[in-house]
Amino acid sequence: MDNKRRQFITSLIQASAAAAAGGTIVGAFVEENKNKPLTLRPPGALKEEDFLKTCIRCGLCVEACKNRENKVIIDGNEIITLKLGAPGDNVAIGTPYFIARTGPCFMCDDIPCMYACPTGALTPDMCKNDKGEVAIDYAKMGVAVIDPSSCIAFWGLQCTACYRACPEMDKAITIEWKKNERTGKHAYRIPVVHEDACTGCGMCEMACVTEKAAIKVFPRDVFLGKAGDRYVKGWDKKDQQRVKNASTKTTTETGRSKLSPIQNLNQGVTWDQ
Amino acid sequence: MGSIIKNRYLILRRISQLTILFLYFAANYWGLKILMGNLSFSKLFNTIPLTDPYAFLQMLFAGAVISSDLIIGVVIILLFYGLIGGRAYCSWVCPVNMITDFAAWVRRKTHHEKDNLINATKIRNFRYVFMVMMLIVSTVVGAAAFEFISPIGMFTRAVAFTLGFSWVWLLVIFIFDAFVLKNGWCGHICPVGAMYSIVGSKSIIRVWHNKDNCTACGECLKICPENQVLSPVIDKKSDYISGIECTNCGRCIEVCNDNALEFTLRYIINKKGENNEKTATN
Numbered sequence: 331m332d333n334k335r336r337q338f339i340t341s342l343i344q345a346s347a348a349a350a351a352g353g354t355i356v357g358a359f360v361e362e363n364k365n366k367p368l369t370l371r372p373p374g375a376l377k378e379e380d381f382l383k384t385c386i387r388c389g390l391c392v393e394a395c396k397n398r399e400n401k402v403i404i405d406g407n408e409i410i411t412l413k414l415g416a417p418g419d420n421v422a423i424g425t426p427y428f429i430a431r432t433g434p435c436f437m438c439d440d441i442p443c444m445y446a447c448p449t450g451a452l453t454p455d456m457c458k459n460d461k462g463e464v465a466i467d468y469a470k471m472g473v474a475v476i477d478p479s480s481c482i483a484f485w486g487l488q489c490t491a492c493y494r495a496c497p498e499m500d501k502a503i504t505i506e507w508k509k510n511e512r513t514g515k516h517a518y519r520i521p522v523v524h525e526d527a528c529t530g531c532g533m534c535e536m537a538c539v540t541e542k543a544a545i546k547v548f549p550r551d552v553f554l555g556k557a558g559d560r561y562v563k564g565w566d567k568k569d570q571q572r573v574k575n576a577s578t579k580t581t582t583e584t585g586r587s588k589l590s591p592i593q594n595l596n597q598g599v600t601w602d603q
Numbered sequence: 604m605g606s607i608i609k610n611r612y613l614i615l616r617r618i619s620q621l622t623i624l625f626l627y628f629a630a631n632y633w634g635l636k637i638l639m640g641n642l643s644f645s646k647l648f649n650t651i652p653l654t655d656p657y658a659f660l661q662m663l664f665a666g667a668v669i670s671s672d673l674i675i676g677v678v679i680i681l682l683f684y685g686l687i688g689g690r691a692y693c694s695w696v697c698p699v700n701m702i703t704d705f706a707a708w709v710r711r712k713t714h715h716e717k718d719n720l721i722n723a724t725k726i727r728n729f730r731y732v733f734m735v736m737m738l739i740v741s742t743v744v745g746a747a748a749f750e751f752i753s754p755i756g757m758f759t760r761a762v763a764f765t766l767g768f769s770w771v772w773l774l775v776i777f778i779f780d781a782f783v784l785k786n787g788w789c790g791h792i793c794p795v796g797a798m799y800s801i802v803g804s805k806s807i808i809r810v811w812h813n814k815d816n817c818t819a820c821g822e823c824l825k826i827c828p829e830n831q832v833l834s835p836v837i838d839k840k841s842d843y844i845s846g847i848e849c850t851n852c853g854r855c856i857e858v859c860n861d862n863a864l865e866f867t868l869r870y871i872i873n874k875k876g877e878n879n880e881k882t883a884t885n
Binding site: 360416422 | 630631632634639640641643644645646652654655658662665666667668669670672673676726728729732733735736737739740743744745746747748749750751752756757760761763764765766767768769771772
């Protein structure tokens with residue numbers, strides 16, 4: 331009997347050790363796998379961290395996207411936006427995503443993917459404006475970013491492809507006119523993205539005429555910065571109100587700011603002989 | 604014809620597994636709204652939710668906010684397998700079962716059933732520890748950890764959505780089962796199987812063993828993927844196969860040439876007292 335118990339305890343410890351080893355490997359794999367910050371999610375997706383917790387990887391959103399009423403056919407090919415991450419797609423396995431250049435979100439009015447989600451990983455709560463109205467226009471899938479060095483509009487060529495492709499035309503992308511000093515009689519017509527109206531659908535990226543898109547959509551967390559509460563637009567009453575209700579710290583501590591100013595001045599300065 | 608009747612449960616199981624896969628595929632490609640989603644979460648007839656209880660548990664441990672759809676789905680599944688089916692999910696629904704059965708078949712055909720790199724009996728209960736471990740990992744990394752590596756999810760998604768490198772993982776399972784450890788994945792590692800073992804431990808449908816017919820030929824023990832559930836009963840007593848790991852696949856019934864095994868309903872028959880009669884008359 332005692333021998334049996336000893337055997338049991340031994341095998342239990344062995345199994346636990348093996349499971350701990352397996353768990354560590356899987357944990358590392360999961361951690362590595364979920365850290366894909368450039369993944370574009372369907373409209374209404376929770377913040378990436380919460381999304382990965384909540385998404386059960388059932389693919390109902392993908393089915394809803396694929397079987398929507400109006401199929402999008404471009405050059406004879408049916409364009410399907412949402413895909414489900416398979417191993418090798420460089421996306422957290424089994425989660426929905428889209429690639430803007432080849433299959434952007436077409437911003438269906440009824441948002442079938444979002445309402446198909448059973449877990450709340452895609453939720454109307456994340457597709458609202460300030461008044462609480464839900465519409466695809468308020469989706470925040472990502473934000474478009476322009477590379478001025480390859481955008482031919484910045485070269486002085488006439489393009490406006492992204493501007494015209496944008497479902498939120500004149501809100502998310504506007505055209506700024508600038509005088510072309512080189513010729514003196516031509517104009518630059520430069521696209522400008524406004525992040526507050528941009529849904530990140532990726533229509534601009536698909537429409538972009540350059541070999542590799544000069545306008546790209548990134549998840550908002552990746553691209554957008556944050557000025558913090560210490561900078562104020564003095565000319566904007568609303569902005570002053572914002573600072574009154576400021577909750578975040580307004581000072582930044584860096585390694586350098588911990589030192590006294592005099593130390594800062596005297597350190598690291600080399601004088602030319 | 605005789606072989607069809609002889610292998611009736613095997614054929615029915617393959618039909619069941621393939622039908623489910625086909626319905627998932629049809630739901631995605633043709634919008635056929637019979638069974639949508641995949642084995643982690645499905646919608647039957649576009650209304651009835653069905654949730655994998657292990658995925659549900661992982662989400663709980665990861666700290667997700669659980670929706671009502673998921674809870675209803677999990678209750679339905681728990682009621683079905685807990686009251687009726689036992690661990691039938693593993694042999695009648697899960698598509699990975701086809702791969703592991705194929706690996707076991709290869710083993711039988713090449714006569715190297717006993718060639719294991721790992722001691723099989725020693726790690727029988729590894730899956731339960733691994734199941735708990737995966738929940739802990741889910742908490743630590745803040746995501747449903749097993750879903751990242753689950754071959755069940757990969758198989759169903761590969762059929763219904765995109766393949767990717769899923770086939771590599773399925774090949775690994777096959778090689779592991781065929782050459783490293785007999786019934787290695789389903790019988791020793793898979794935490795979903797462990798979950799359903801626990802869920803279905805009190806279910807009604809069970810295999811009944813009739814000692815009087817048994818000639819102790821050992822065919823059932825050879826074919827059973829979880830033969831530790833058979834060994835305490837076979838040739839020892841007339842009783843139900845009550846081991847929780849029994850997948851109700853019915854292979855033992857099919858290979859038995861002496862009619863010593865059959866499907867029965869556990870508690871109902873017991874209450875009527877037919878339990879004793881059976882032993883007496885036979």
